[in-house]
Amino acid sequence: MDPKTDALTGGFAEPVFHAQSVFRMLMDGMARPGTVNAILPEVEPPAPLGMAAGALALTLCDHDTPVWMTQGLAKSALGDWLRFHTGAPLTREKAEARFAFAESNAPLSSFGLFATGTQEYPDRSTTLILEVAALDKGRALTLTGPGIKDRATIAPLGLPETFLRQWTENRSLFPRGIDLVLTSGRQMLCLPRTCQIMAREI
Template sequence: MGAHADIHASTYAGAFTDPVFQSQSVFRALMDAMARPGTVLPLGAGATPPSPLGGGAGAIALTLCDDGTPVWLTPALKQSAVPAWLSFHTSAPVTDIKPDARFVFIEAGGIVPGFDQFAQGTQDYPDRSSTLVIEIAALTGGDEFTAAGPGIKDETVIAPKGLPDIFLTLWTENRGLFPRGVDLILVAGTDVLCLPRTTKLRRREV
């Protein structure tokens, strides 16, 4: 009874305390972060979703997901109370079919699938693509990449910590599909760093 009751309770708890204000804050932060790729920005609000989903990713889910945005979850998230929490607070359907997902959530340390497994959009409708929300250990202190492209003056250096070794290869292939491709929201705690598909990355030469 105990564990079941805990899962039940965690389904209903942990959303925003001031939904209108907090979701506006998160939405603004995400728009700013997408417009300024590579910039680390605070979301301005967090949620308390069931483990293993983090507070920042939970806040993004509460802000962006609704009954019209199918969500794909990693096996660890899918086997937790997260699907019930998402369903209760956002009405977003969980899908097993990767190309159907509008949003993809990957917990810290979770396996990051190949970006090409998700919706890439079409030449005519590039926005019909997936956005991947990837939780990582930290947004600084990792391998350094030089980022360039729209929204970046000259170039900037990013150093996310906790991305897979194959990340640059995945990203370069994704970038090559432009205007098609996926967009990334990297999350650590309640801070984000966005990488829209327009951003070019290369390993920084020290």
């Protein structure tokens, strides 16, 4: 399909209703970290962005939310797709981004390069939507923190090799820091900055 056509198609069939349903699912995921949810509305974002990540983009982004994306996504029709469907401006500066998108296997040097908010306004931070190969076929990780009874286990496949170190550094900034949403196909799970993530003991 022509890239220009890609930018005009693939949005929500019922924008208000579908965005509301995805937003409710996102809030539920943030309240219950590590829970895997499946996006129901059909969307077709430009490759290589997946369906869940595309639905989140349509739900969260607007003309007041600067968006950063990896080079791989920037080379696709995603920028034009976001501008057409949401009006969101693009930025090359991670620290300016309200939302950031990264495809599977994209290198991410440090979460600390994104906006981490301030002590007075910790919500003025970046939410990173990171596509991974799968949410259930990787190394087991243990989650603890608010919204988790005792502990929870996740096993995403395709996280950066330095993920645990990066997350520990991110959590040390609390109440500042980024929030993370992992997506794979239709599925997503949320990792708010309040989570402690450790390699699962064997």
